[in-house]
Amino acid sequence: MKTLIAIVVAALAAPLSAQWLNYPTPGVPKAANGQPNLSAPVPKTADGKPDFSGIWRVERGRVADGPPCLTRGCQELRTGDQWLDFGAGLSGGLPYQPWAADAKKQRMDQEGKDDPTSWCLPLGVPRLLVSPELMKIVQTPGLMVILNERNAGFRQVFTDGRPLPEDPQPTWNGYSTAKWEGDTLVVQTNGLRDGIWLDRYGSPITDSAKVTERFRRTNYGSLEIGVTVDDPKAYTKPWTAKVTERIVLNTELMDYICAENEKDMKTHMVGK
Amino acid sequence: MKSIFVAIIAISAPLGAQWLNYPTPGVPKAANGKPNLSAPAPKTADGKPDFSGMWQAFRGVMNTNRPCPTGECDELRDTDHWLNYGAGMPGGLPYQPWAAAKLKQREADLGKDDPTSYCLPLGTPRDLVAPGFKKIVHTPGLMVLMNERNASFRQIFIDGRPLPEDPQPSWSGYSTAKWEGDTLVVQTNGLRDDMWLDRSGSPLTDAAKVTERFRRPNYGHLEIEVSIDDPKAYTKPWTATKITENIRLNTEMLDDNCVEGERDMKHMVGK
Numbered sequence: 001m002k003t004l005i006a007i008v009v010a011a012l013a014a015p016l017s018a019q020w021l022n023y024p025t026p027g028v029p030k031a032a033n034g035q036p037n038l039s040a041p042v043p044k045t046a047d048g049k050p051d052f053s054g055i056w057r058v059e060r061g062r063v064a065d066g067p068p069c070l071t072r073g074c075q076e077l078r079t080g081d082q083w084l085d086f087g088a089g090l091s092g093g094l095p096y097q098p099w100a101a102d103a104k105k106q107r108m109d110q111e112g113k114d115d116p117t118s119w120c121l122p123l124g125v126p127r128l129l130v131s132p133e134l135m136k137i138v139q140t141p142g143l144m145v146i147l148n149e150r151n152a153g154f155r156q157v158f159t160d161g162r163p164l165p166e167d168p169q170p171t172w173n174g175y176s177t178a179k180w181e182g183d184t185l186v187v188q189t190n191g192l193r194d195g196i197w198l199d200r201y202g203s204p205i206t207d208s209a210k211v212t213e214r215f216r217r218t219n220y221g222s223l224e225i226g227v228t229v230d231d232p233k234a235y236t237k238p239w240t241a242k243v244t245e246r247i248v249l250n251t252e253l254m255d256y257i258c259a260e261n262e263k264d265m266k267t268h269m270v271g272k
Numbered sequence: 273m274k275s276i277f278v279a280i281i282a283i284s285a286p287l288g289a290q291w292l293n294y295p296t297p298g299v300p301k302a303a304n305g306k307p308n309l310s311a312p313a314p315k316t317a318d319g320k321p322d323f324s325g326m327w328q329a330f331r332g333v334m335n336t337n338r339p340c341p342t343g344e345c346d347e348l349r350d351t352d353h354w355l356n357y358g359a360g361m362p363g364g365l366p367y368q369p370w371a372a373a374k375l376k377q378r379e380a381d382l383g384k385d386d387p388t389s390y391c392l393p394l395g396t397p398r399d400l401v402a403p404g405f406k407k408i409v410h411t412p413g414l415m416v417l418m419n420e421r422n423a424s425f426r427q428i429f430i431d432g433r434p435l436p437e438d439p440q441p442s443w444s445g446y447s448t449a450k451w452e453g454d455t456l457v458v459q460t461n462g463l464r465d466d467m468w469l470d471r472s473g474s475p476l477t478d479a480a481k482v483t484e485r486f487r488r489p490n491y492g493h494l495e496i497e498v499s500i501d502d503p504k505a506y507t508k509p510w511t512a513t514k515i516t517e518n519i520r521l522n523t524e525m526l527d528d529n530c531v532e533g534e535r536d537m538k539h540m541v542g543k
Contacts, residue, residue: 019436019437019438019439019440021436021439021440021446023433023436026413026431119531120391120531121529121531121532122423122527122529138409138411138414138416140324140409140411142297143409145409145416145418145425147416147425147427151422151423151424152393152422152424152425152426152443152444153422153423153424153425154416154418154423154424154425155423156418156524156525160297162294165290165292165294166290167290168290168292169290169292169526171526171527172423172527172529173423173527175292252427253427254440254442255393255442255443255444257392257393257443259390259391259392259531260392
């Protein structure tokens with residue numbers, strides 16, 4: 001028990017900085033009192049679309065009725081509920097196929113020791129949206145890039161009108177294309193590899209998954225992403241979760257390289 | 273010999289179910305309809321050269337200091353700089369005595385302790401010469417370098433901010449840039465200690481300041497001049513021979529996650 005808590009803390013702890021990166025974010029709207037006005041209107045790109053560019057962090061704050069931690073210790077970490085259970089807040093939870101419900105139960109019983117992220121593998125789509133570290137969106141006319149502190153990883157979302165490939169090489173991030181519906185960017189992803197974990201509980205996602213993410217910046221300070229997973233191999237029907245991200249100002253991403261000085265895998269990850 | 277085998281596994285790209293072949297938009301064409309790689313470099317809205325695109329370091333002849341059996345590693349055709357950043361420099365890199373000794377020992381060990389052999393990051397400026405594809409996303413205030421290896425990124429700030437004085441040391445460091453005419457001059461500090469600059473094991477320490485001068489002389493090429501000032505590892509600052517990157521058209525990056533299905537580490541024993 002202690003071992004696992006220690007591992008989780010070690011895995012999530014950010015490196016202590018010699019100097020905190022505090023260069024001021026340019027163009028922040030200010031309220032009358034000089035504080036950032038997070039409810040100010042959304043910035044726009046040159047072609048009049050909402051600009052999602054910025055540093056974001058998934059909303060934390062585990063509510064009392066949120067999903068229980070696998071172990072003690074995660075209250076202080078304050079991961080988002082969806083990091084633990086992507087179905088958090090959905091009535092009845094995720095509609096698992098029987099084998100998927102069994103897999104999740106077994107994974108929880110094993111304290112999540114086979115979670116790919118415990119082995120320094122990528123977060124994958126859409127789990128990278130709810131990882132507790134900072135993420136940055138760089139939006140350009142034909143391409144949106146999502147940068148994650150974890151393993152200094154990137155993901156591309158093509159917004160240049162190209163179609164999804166029919167049979168792409170399966171990967172953790174898959175292949176993502178997007179189009180606008182009004183002020184919402186609708187991102188579709190296929191080509192995900194088998195064996196991705198959606199969350200710490202071990203909700204599975206398979207290579208039959210199609211993921212739709214509807215990005216909407218509701219004001220300067222908030223990004224809402226409606227995530228729909230259509231994965232008939234793992235779930236009895238398509239389901240939709242809503243992820244909220246908050247802007248993070250006056251700092252920068254710090255690379256977190258999981259494999260650096262890694263000491264946990266061989267000895268400590270044993271489950272119960 | 274064994275080390276060559278390991279290198280092949282580490283570098284080989286996954287085979288695709290369907291090759292990604294979406295056509296690159298806006299490619300200038302010659303009279304015969306082929307891409308005109310010597311056409312002028314594209315410009316950004318503010319008239320600066322636009323470095324955006326997918327690039328691959330020029331793969332030349334195999335470096336003579338690591339002989340390569342015909343028919344085996346010819347096809348890999350690493351860049352000379354990947355093998356040794358001092359390639360083509362008369363006398364090679366000006367190693368401090370401890371650094372020269374380290375290099376010798378690492379070569380004797382067949383590079384078994386190369387951080388990239390353990391799936392650690394390439395770091396700056398080794399990321400420029402890795403054999404895979406890289407992509408540059410060039411925006412008004414920020415240039416992002418994305419590398420297929422570990423699907424990893426590096427940021428270069430071009431919004432006028434200063435370098436931090438004492439940043440948290442990292443593999444990529446902290447990079448800011450300013451324009452000198454059509455050349456983007458990138459300066460990096462905050463590198464972690466004991467990085468490997470190349471497969472030979474040329475060291476880079478936390479005292480290093482790295483300057484990279486990016487130029488796009490025409491549509492098809494990027495030229496980067498890398499200067500290293502690292503008094504802990506080198507007796508004087510040095511500038512590597514010019515790195516040339518070729519544009520890559522009509523395809524896309526494929527993530528190469530080193531730790532995925534990793535089976536090699538336990539075999540890396542040196543000679």
